[in-house]
Structure formats: C-alpha cells, structure tokens
Amino acid sequence: xxxxxxxxxxxxxxxxxxxxxxxxxxxxxxxxxxxxxxxxxxxxxxxxxxxxxxxxxxxxxxxxxxxxxxxxxxxxxxxxxxxxxxxxxxxxxxxxxxxxxxxxxxxxxxxxxxxxxxxxxxxxxxxxxxxxxxxxxxxxxxxxxxxxxxxxxxxxxxxxxxxxxxxxxxxxxxxxxxxxxxxxxxxxxxxxxxxxxxxxxxxxxxxxxxxxxxxxxxxxxxxxxxxxxxxxxxxxxxxxxxxxxxxxxxxxxxxxxxxxxxxxxxxxxxxxxxxxxxxxxxxxxxxxxxxxxxxxxxxxxxxxxxxxxxxxxxxxxxxxxxxxxxxxxxxxxxxxxxxxxxxxx
Numbered sequence: 001x002x003x004x005x006x007x008x009x010x011x012x013x014x015x016x017x018x019x020x021x022x023x024x025x026x027x028x029x030x031x032x033x034x035x036x037x038x039x040x041x042x043x044x045x046x047x048x049x050x051x052x053x054x055x056x057x058x059x060x061x062x063x064x065x066x067x068x069x070x071x072x073x074x075x076x077x078x079x080x081x082x083x084x085x086x087x088x089x090x091x092x093x094x095x096x097x098x099x100x101x102x103x104x105x106x107x108x109x110x111x112x113x114x115x116x117x118x119x120x121x122x123x124x125x126x127x128x129x130x131x132x133x134x135x136x137x138x139x140x141x142x143x144x145x146x147x148x149x150x151x152x153x154x155x156x157x158x159x160x161x162x163x164x165x166x167x168x169x170x171x172x173x174x175x176x177x178x179x180x181x182x183x184x185x186x187x188x189x190x191x192x193x194x195x196x197x198x199x200x201x202x203x204x205x206x207x208x209x210x211x212x213x214x215x216x217x218x219x220x221x222x223x224x225x226x227x228x229x230x231x232x233x234x235x236x237x238x239x240x241x242x243x244x245x246x247x248x249x250x251x252x253x254x255x256x257x258x259x260x261x262x263x264x265x266x267x268x269x270x271x272x273x274x275x276x277x278x279x280x281x282x283x284x285x286x287x288x289x290x291x292x293x294x295x296x297x298x299x300x301x302x303x304x305x306x307x308x309x310x311x312x313x314x315x316x317x318x319x320x321x322x323x324x325x326x327x328x329x330x331x332x333x334x335x336x337x338x339x340x341x342x343x344x345x
Contacts, residue, residue, distance in 0.1 A: 021096070021222055023096040023097065023100065023222070024096060024218060024219070024222045024224065026100055027096050027099050027100050027103070027214075027215070027218040027222075028215055028218065030100060030103040030104065030107065031103060031211050031214050031215045031218070031238075032211070032237060032238070032241045033103075033107055034103050034106050034107050034110070034122075034126070034211060034214075035208065035210075035211035035238055035241035035242045035245065036241045036242065036244055036245040037107060037110045037111065037114070037122070037245060038110070038122040038207050038208075038210070038211070038242055038245060039066075039069060039207075039241070039242035039243060039244065039245025039246035039247075040114070040245035040246070040248055040249070041110050041113070041114050041120075041122060041245075041293075042122060042203065042207060042246070042292050042293060043062060043065060043245070043246040043247075043248075043249045045203070045276070045292045045293055045295075045296035045297070046065045046196065046199050046200055046203055046246065046292075046296075047061040047062055047065050047196070047249065048264075048296075048300075049192075049264050049268060049269035049272050049273060049300065050192050050196050050269055050273070052264040052269070053188075053189070053192065053264045053265055053266045053268060053269035053270075054189065054266065055188075055189040055190075055192040055193070055266060055269055056192070056193065056196070058249065061196060062246060062247050062248070062249045063247055064193070064196055064197060064200065065196060065199075065200040065203075065246050065247075066200075066243040066244070066246040066247035067200070067243065068196070068197045068198075068199075068200025068201045068203075068204060069200050069201075069203060069204030069208060069239065069242050069243040069246050070204065070239045070240060070242075070243040071201060071204065071239075072200070072201040072202065072203070072204030072205035072208060072239070073204060073205055073208050073209055073212065073235050073238070073239050074235065074239070075201065075205070076201070076205040076281070076284060076285060077205075077285075078209055078212055078213075078230045078235065079209075079284065079285065079286065079287035080205070080206055080209035080210065080213065080283075080284050080287055080288070080289050081209040081210070081212040081213035081216065081230050082213065082228065082230075082287060083147065083150060083151065083213070083287045083288070083289060084126070084127075084130075084151075084209070084210050084213035084214065084217075084289055085212070085213030085214060085216050085217035085220075085228060085230075086147075086213070086216075086217070086228040087144060087146070087147030087150065087151075088127065088130055088131070088143070088144060088147045088148060088151060089130055089131070089134045089142050089143055089144060089147075090138075090141075090142050090143075090144060091217065091220050091221060091228065093134075093138045093141075093142045094134065094137075094138070094142070094217070094221045095137065095221060096218055096221055096222050097133075097137070097339060097342055097343075098130075098133040098134050098137050098138075098221075098339060099130070099133075099214060099217055099218050099221065100338075100342065101129065101132075101133035101335045101336070101338035101339040101342060102126065102129030102130040102132070102133045102134075102214075102331075102335045103126075103129065103214065104129075104334070104335070104338045105125065105128070105129035105132065105133070105331045105332075105334035105335035105338055106122065106125035106126045106128075106129045106331055106335075108334060109125045109327065109330065109331050109334065110122055110125060113323060120293065120323040120324065120327050121155075121291035121293050121294055121323075121324060121327055122207065122210070122291070122293075123155060123207070123210060123289050123290065123291045123292075124155065124291060124324065124327035124328050124331070125327055125328075125331045126210055126214070126331075127151055127155075127289070127328060128327060128328035128329065128330070128331035128332040128335070129331045129332065129334070129335035130214075130335070131143060131148075131328075131332050131335075132331065132332025132333060132334070132335035132336040133335035133336060133338065133339045135332075135336070136335075136336040136339055136340065137339055150287075150288065151288070151289055153288070154283055154286075154288030154289055154290050155289070155290060155291060155294075158279055158280075158283060158288075158290040158291065158294060158295050159291070159294040159295060159297075159298040160298065161279050161295075161298075162275060162276060162279045162294070162295035162296065162297075162298035162299040162302065163298040163299065163301060163302040163305075164302060165275040165278060165279055165299060165302065166271065166272055166275035166276075166298065166299035166300065166301070166302025166303040166306070167302035167303070167305060167306045168302075168306075169271045169274055169275050169303070170267075170268075170271045170272075170275075170302065170303040170306035170307060171306045173267060173270070173271050174267075174306070174307065177267070185265065185266045185267070186266075188266035188267050188269070188270040189266045191270050192266065192269050192270050192273065195269075195270055195273035195274055195277065196273060198273070198274075198277040198281075199273045199276055199277040199280070199296075200246075201277075201281070202276075202277045202280040202281035202284060203280060203292050204239065204242060204243070205280075205281060205284040206280050206281070206283060206284040206289065206290060206292065207242060207292055208238050208239050208242045209238075209284070209289075210289055211238040211241065211242070212230050212234050212235055212238045213230070215234050215237075215238065216228060216229070216230045216231070216234055219231075219234075264300075268300070268303050268304065268307075271303045272296065272299045272300045272302075272303045275299040275302065275303065276292070276295050276296045276299040279295050279299070280292055280295055291324075294324060
C-alpha cells in the first residue's frame with residue numbers, strides 16, 4: 001500500500017477538498033520538524049564560543065544567530081538545496097514514502113544525539129536517510145553517483161579544512177597581536193558580534209537549504225511541480241523553521257562545544273568563527289552540503305592546537321568521530337526500516 005492512499009476519513013476528506021495529498025502534508029511537516037531540530041541541534045556550533053568566551057550572554061547571541069539564519073538563504077541562493085533534492089537520488093523513481101522515511105530517520109537520530117549531548121551531523125543524517133530508504137524501495141540504481149560523490153567529498157573534506165583554517169587563522173592572529181596589551185581581548189569580544197552574524201548567515205545558507213531541497217523534492221515527486229525549482233514560500237518556511245530552532249538553543253551541545261574541548265577565550269571565539277564561516281559559506285556557494293557540527297568542532301580544535309596542542313581535550317573528538325562514523329549507516333538503516341513499516345501503519 002502506498003502512503004498516499006492511507007485511509008483516514010476525516011483528515012483525508014478535508015485535504016481532498018484542498019486538493020493536497022495527506023502524504024505531502026506529512027512530508028512538509030516532517031521537513032519543518034527536521035529543520036527546527038537542525039537549528040536547535042546546531043545552534044551550539046554557532047554560539048558556543050561567543051558565550052563561553054564571555055563576548056555575549058546566551059539569549060542575545062541566540063537571537064542574533066537566529067536572525068542571520070533566516071536571512072542567509074535569501075542572500076546567497078539555493079545551490080545546496082539543488083544538490084540535496086535533485087542531485088542525490090533519481091526523482092523519477094521516487095515516491096513520497098521514501099522521503100518521509102528519510103525524514104523520520106533523521107529526526108530520530110537528531111533527537112537521540114541531542115539527548116546524549118553528542119554533536120552529530122544533521123547533514124549526514126539526512127543523506128543517510130535518503131540513501132537507505134531509496135535503495136530499499138528502488139534498488140541501488142536510484143542513487144545518482146556524481147551527486148553522491150559531490151556530497152561525500154564536501155562532507156569528508158570540510159572537517160580537516162576547518163581544522164587547518166582554524167589553525168592558520170589563529171597563528172596569523174597571534175602574530176598580528178604579538179606584544180599587545182591584555183585589553184585586546186575587549187576588541188575580540190566586540191568583533192565576535194560581527195563574526196557571529198557571518199557564521200549565522202553561512203549556516204542558514206548551507207543547512208537551511210537541505211530542508212528546502214527535501215520539500216521541493218516532495219513537491220516534484222507528488223506532482224505539484226513539473227521540475228525541480230525551489231519556490232519562494234519553501235525558502236521562507238524553511239528559513240523560519242531553522243531560525244526558530246536556533247533561537248531556542250540546544251544547551252547540552254553548547255556545553256560540549258564551548259566548555260569541554262578547552263578553555264575558550266575571546267581570541268579563540270573570534271578566530272574559530274571566521275574559520276568556520278569561511279568554510280561553510282564557501283561550500284554553500286559551490287553547492288556542497290557540509291556538516292556545520294564537523295566544521296565548527298574542527299575549527300575550534302584547530303584554533304586551540306595553534307596556541308598549544310596540549311590544551312585541547314582530544315578525547316572529546318573521539319566521541320564525535322564515533323557519532324560521525326555511525327550517522328550515515330544508522331540513519332540509512334532506520335530509514336529503510338521506516339519505509340518497510342509505513343505501509344502497515
């Protein structure tokens with residue numbers, strides 16, 4: 001039984017009057033839940049260093065980051081949405097149940113890792129979910145290899161690039177500030193307001209577009225669009241959902257990124273935000289979906305290592321690596337299971 005034909009007399013009758021399939025409503029709703037959780041989950045990457053360096057109190061930092069998240073997709077386009085929605089799997093072979101299963105898998109994984117306080121990747125979760133559900137529904141041929149390679153390259157290259165960029169920017173900043181008075185920390189605190197906005201714009205541009213891609217994919221699969229093109233209303237609701245999630249903040253993860261790796265000072269917050277924003281926004285403009293969690297975690301560690309390698313608590317990285325390695329296979333398995341179970345529901 002296909003998900004679109006699931007009987008539900010009262011709801012279905014009302015939706016039929018609006019000419020909206022129930023499965024599409026479910027798909028859009030789950031997409032926005034995923035988007036909200038993405039912002040809630042990844043807000044730690046954006047504000048942790050600002051808060052723990054003493055540059056800003058938590059609530060203003062989260063609100064500024066949320067506003068930047070909303071503005072990002074409107075300013076920098078939707079290249080990532082096209083990669084995720086139109087470049088990973090063959091749209092002509094998909095059904096809405098595949099996309100719904102992928103979203104269920106990603107939402108569950110985000111909730112589990114948030115509860116455990118482990119900064120995992122929402123990008124990995126969504127990619128794993130789409131691949132797992134699509135393969136079990138249509139076979140391996142449904143995966144578009146060029147798109148998969150592009151996504152995997154972006155996901156694999158961005159963390160070491162974040163580490164290297166953080167290391168280099170910190171070294172340059174230390175050299176430029178050599179011999180400066182301790183009051184220079186006040187300058188770094190003030191500059192973090194600007195770098196926070198830049199990082200929020202880059203994250204909203206990259207991560208917010210993943211939901212836009214999934215919703216547009218659902219619109220094409222369900223026949224509401226005849227080709228892949230992200231509507232303006234999709235940009236608006238997706239940007240709103242990730243901004244709302246960011247404004248509320250995932251405090252478990254903020255503590256992990258801001259307080260457990262090493263003692264964050266204003267210079268660390270300033271340099272890590274520049275490094276992270278550069279990598280994330282650069283990838284977004286090229287259409288490469290990256291994990292903000294991975295990039296920012298790597299950038300923070302690169303910044304700390306540039307000052308003194310021994311001050312970084314590298315064991316925290318072990319827990320993150322485990323989560324990162326598990327995310328795609330686990331979410332692929334969860335999505336495949338969801339696709340098999342959905343018809344029975």
